[in-house]
Amino acid sequence: MDQIVNSINIERSTKRILLAKIGLDGHDRGVKIVINLLKDAGYQVIYSGLHKLPSQIVQIGIQEDVDAIGFSILSGSHLELIGDFLEIWKSYNDSTVSIFAGGIISKIDEITLKGMGVDEVFPVGTDLGVILAKLDEKLL
Amino acid sequence: MIDSEITDAFIRNSNSINVQSHQSIAKIISALEKGFSIPSKFFKDNANKNNHCITVGITGGAGSGKSTFINKLTSYIIQANYSVGIILIDPASKLTKGTFLGDRIRICPDHLEKNLYIRSLSTLDSVNNIPAYVGEVIQCMKIIGFDFILLETIGVSQNDNEIKEYVENIIYIPSNESIDWIQQHKLSMHEITNIYFINKNDIQDTNQTKIAIEEYLELTKQQRSKLPEIITGNSKYGDGVLEVFKILNRKFKNGSDSE
Numbered sequence: 001m002d003q004i005v006n007s008i009n010i011e012r013s014t015k016r017i018l019l020a021k022i023g024l025d026g027h028d029r030g031v032k033i034v035i036n037l038l039k040d041a042g043y044q045v046i047y048s049g050l051h052k053l054p055s056q057i058v059q060i061g062i063q064e065d066v067d068a069i070g071f072s073i074l075s076g077s078h079l080e081l082i083g084d085f086l087e088i089w090k091s092y093n094d095s096t097v098s099i100f101a102g103g104i105i106s107k108i109d110e111i112t113l114k115g116m117g118v119d120e121v122f123p124v125g126t127d128l129g130v131i132l133a134k135l136d137e138k139l140l
Numbered sequence: 141m142i143d144s145e146i147t148d149a150f151i152r153n154s155n156s157i158n159v160q161s162h163q164s165i166a167k168i169i170s171a172l173e174k175g176f177s178i179p180s181k182f183f184k185d186n187a188n189k190n191n192h193c194i195t196v197g198i199t200g201g202a203g204s205g206k207s208t209f210i211n212k213l214t215s216y217i218i219q220a221n222y223s224v225g226i227i228l229i230d231p232a233s234k235l236t237k238g239t240f241l242g243d244r245i246r247i248c249p250d251h252l253e254k255n256l257y258i259r260s261l262s263t264l265d266s267v268n269n270i271p272a273y274v275g276e277v278i279q280c281m282k283i284i285g286f287d288f289i290l291l292e293t294i295g296v297s298q299n300d301n302e303i304k305e306y307v308e309n310i311i312y313i314p315s316n317e318s319i320d321w322i323q324q325h326k327l328s329m330h331e332i333t334n335i336y337f338i339n340k341n342d343i344q345d346t347n348q349t350k351i352a353i354e355e356y357l358e359l360t361k362q363q364r365s366k367l368p369e370i371i372t373g374n375s376k377y378g379d380g381v382l383e384v385f386k387i388l389n390r391k392f393k394n395g396s397d398s399e
Contacts, residue, residue, distance in 0.1 A: 013237040013264060014174050039238035044262050049245035060244065062159065063258055065166035092159070 008140075009042030015139045018066040020048040020057045022085065025075035030102065030124070034070070037128050038135070054085035061089070066097060067139055073103040074124075079112060086117050098138040102126070142168070142176040151186070154284050157223050158254050161284050168280055169259055172273040183276075186283045193282055194392050195289045197303040199329065200313030202295025205339040207246040209313060209375035210292055214247065214256065216385040222287035222392070223255040227277060229270060231294045232262045239263075243292060257286070268302050269294050275306055287392065296329070304332040309391070311335045311384065319348045324356040335384055338372040342379075346372045 017038055019031055028050060038045045046064055048057060061069055071082055082101060089099075101113055102122040110121040120134050150164040172178070198206050210226065217224045228243035241260035263271055270293060281289050291307050293300070303310060312333040324330070336353055338346045350372055357367055369387060373380015 009237045013232065013239075013262075016170075016241075035240060039233070039240045040236050042237040044232075044239045044241060046241040046260055047245055060258075063162050063166055064241075064244075064260060065170045092163070 008136075011140055012042035012136075013044065015068075016044045016046060016064060016066045017068045017070060017135070017139075018046045018048065018057070018061055018064060019070045019072065020052060020060075021050050021072055022048075022052050022054055022057060022081045023073065023075055023077050024051060025073055025077075026050055027074040028072070030074070031072040033128070034072070034102065034131065037132060041132055043135075054081060055088055057085055058088045058092070061097065062092065068098045068100065068135065071099075071101045071103075073101065073105075076104060078103060078105055079109060082113060082118060083116060090117070098135075100135070102131075142171045142178050146171055147178065147182055150280070150283075154186075157257070157284060157286070162254075162257050165257065165280055165284060166259065169261075169277055172276055173261065173264070173271070178276055183279055191282075192392075192395070193286055193289055194309065194388055195278060195291070195307040196309045196311060196388060197291045197293065197307035198311045198313070199293040199296050199300070199303055200339075201297065201315040204295070204313040204315050205375045206292050206295075206313055207243045209311075209337060209339065209381065210243075210290055211247045212375050212378045212381040213290070213385055216382060217288050218253055218255060220385075220389065221255075223285070224257075224288040224290060225281040225284070225286040226256070226258045226290045226292070227274060227281075228258065228260045228292045229274075229294050230260060230262060231269075232264050237264070257281070257284075263294065269296065269300050270302055270306065278306060288388070298326050299328045301328045301332045309334045309388065311337055313337050313339050314349060314353065316340065316344045316346060316349045319352040321352065321355065324352055330356060330360070334368050335387060336368060336370040337375075337380065337384060338370065340374050340376075341372050342374045342377065 019035060035045050035047055048060055078101060098119045100120040101118050105121055105123050113121055122131050146167050150168050153160040153164045198210055200206050214224055230239055230241045230243060232239040239262035244260050278289055293303055310332045312329045338349050350370055353370055361367060371380045371383050375381055
């Protein structure tokens with residue numbers, strides 16, 4: 001790695017992103033790649049670990065005062081799980097936090113998720129540069 | 141200077157430990173991290189709210205088992221109906237400024253409790269291994285009224301004992317490799333440790349480490365008013381952690397940190 005600290009990294013370095021795995025989904029290769037992508041870009045990355053409940057992610061999000069929450073779901077249950085999460089999350093009325101999701105998500109579900117309040121959806125195969133650019137757009 | 145809206149909300153919510161107080165302390169810590177300062181009057185006004193808490197620092201080398209140890213210790217604390225605030229520090233890359241705050245993965249699992257507040261912090265620009273505002277974070281936690289406050293450092297090496305400035309009790313988890321006397325004499329952690337927890341007795345010979353530390357303490361006992369405790373065990377399965385909790389619990393019942 002030959003990247004040196006530049007001004008955009010310093011700008012990112014106080015922004016906190018929570019990456020979460022919820023439900024019975026153990027496929028964490030994608031989320032590990034995104035952890036490294038965001039860390040190398042200068043962000044603070046908090047990872048929840050596997051098999052968390054939606055309510056646990058709400059708790060972590062509140063306690064860590066995060067700026068964004070990203071879900072990685074490859075089990076197909078993204079609508080139910082993110083729906084459960086958003087229901088609890090919105091009861092604490094924290095609208096400044098951006099929510100994004102990645103994984104095996106169809107075009108139709110992408111529209112549904114965005115209607116529920118998810119800001120960005122990154123289906124499998126999304127270019128890493130696109131993920132970073134969209135997050136920068138939301139957070140900086 | 142920090143926004144008075146944030147400090148006011150904090151004071152309003154600081155009477156009990158619940159989601160609201162979690163929310164407001166989280167906001168304060170974020171502001172501190174971004175470089176805002178809290179007026180000293182704030183701490184002066186609220187100084188007497190809580191003096192009963194026990195502050196504990198957990199330090200040791202990278203991968204020595206600090207987070208796993210805290211996980212077990214926390215479950216004992218919660219089981220005994222105490223409240224606990226935990227600060228976990230992870231290193232920021234000097235090259236990219238990015239931080240992976242991974243301590244939480246090990247600590248979160250079994251507990252979904254309002255008595256438990258966990259906050260991960262990045263070292264960011266600080267020269268030391270502990271960001272300077274951690275002292276203020278601990279003071280805020282005291283105002284909320286946590287019974288125990290735990291502070292986990294990043295993986296330390298020979299000369300990182302600045303944690304003593306922030307907490308009263310130090311638990312040091314030594315790595316099992318440094319068993320010769322020359323290494324022991326170099327370690328500045330010996331100056332501050334109250335409890336040694338020699339970890340991983342399920343996969344390593346911890347006896348050698350214990351003997352090396354005992355020999356060192358024997359040589360220096362005249363300079364000490366009280367010899368530290370040495371406990372062997374493993375934090376993964378909880379062996380020995382209950383003993384550590386009992387020591388801390390005794391201190392808690394005896395009243396205070398500042399004896």
